Amino acid sequence: MTDKTGASSGAGEPVRADHPHAQIATKLRALxxxxxxxAIPDRFLDLLEQLDAVERRHVPDGAK
Structure with missing residues (x-):
């Protein structure tokens, strides 16, 4: 089924490239x-490593 712009509204059917939904989808994919x-910032990687270290200290060996 198509709407008044000629774009498809059914699942799996192609939408014209100039249709607003297609343009939004393209921009979202690019983003x-x-x-x-x-890259993940170094300070985030450091925080993740600190969290892992704390978890290793607090989790009993048999619980892994």
Missing amino acids: YVSVQEE
């Missing part, structure tokens, strides 16, 4: 990829 490619 997602750029965030995936960003």
